[in-house]
Amino acid sequence: MPNPAKIRQAIRAKRRSLTTQEHRANSLSAATHFICNPQLIHCNHIALYLAADGELDTQPLIRRLRQLHKKLYLPVLKPGTNNSLWFAEYRDGERLIPNRFGIAEPNIRHSKPKPAWSLDLIVMPLVAFNSEGTRIGMGGGYYDRTLSYQLRHQRWIRPKLVGYAHAFQCIEELTREHWDVPLHGIITERGYKSYR
Template sequence: MNPESDPPFHAAQRRQLREDLRMRRRALSAAARVSAAERLADRLLDLPFAPRSGHVAGYWANDGEIDLHPWQLRLPATCTYCLPVLGEDRRLRFAPWRPDAPLVPNRFGIPEPDIPTSALLDAVDMALVILPLVGFGATGQRLGMGGGWYDRSLEFRRDRPGPPWLVGAAFELQRCDTLEAEPWDVPLDAVCTESATHDFRTGT
């Protein structure tokens, strides 16, 4: 089952919700974004399962997404920060990246590390994956952009616990109390925002 099989009315509702939430986050001021990113970093570092070593995956903020650079810069030295790379099989791999390393735009214009395919890591190799999202629900549902990249890449987490731990990063205004899960969705372990940590493993 995939997003293309949605009933037309349901698919239209989700498209409208995406547009509304994207407009909301893009409307935030630059000062609000900077402050939110700093507070988000605190919450990500304070997660009870935050790794002290190993590979951790973030993303390059795009389209108003909350920025992860403050978190990246404060990670333990024993953690290796990675960015996602789009694969021809419509799955994500991950590439170690530091701020002075080269980047190239992918098919959506989002920067990716410029490294050989042979050097890429699979999602299962990550200790923690921080996911971008458009909206999130009260029990760990994630509304993405609709391409299914993360759900395909992380489907192995449906029937096993972390690691990798899966954490959404968002502004609190992206919370949707009535968001329904889809059959293909991979639930999140937690969502961190500038003002709250929603730990779905414990229902808080």
């Protein structure tokens, strides 16, 4: 079984080693694949993330989704819980505030947060994924805890969960743990792949 810590270290180093041109090209290509996919573009309430640490940049996608008048949301740490998330609307030009990890998020005093099940789609950050829809993130389990209801209710289809990553982040040797919530699909600079 591969060591998740070593996978995270290797993939994060590879992401950071991309040139600015490679990173920009991958991000633009992934945004185009998203916009051209009818299954995804019909979603109206879409949560995504703001990229860091070499993650596939979501800014090209955010710009295109705003042009289509989609409602966009960012994850916010849910106060008083064991590492879970809410999602708050991300308005154009809104001033974001840093959370306890220094990650920018909407101020929930100005934007009432929503639970995950009320969204149509979550574009998810990840460190690695495989061809069966298993993903590993940074190791905090925030998304898995937030979305754990999907493991208990197999017919619950909201929101769709789509990973957003560079193609080289595909690692076939990943093992799905019982708490891992699988992706419905993945978008990379090479296109979209559906898992379920």
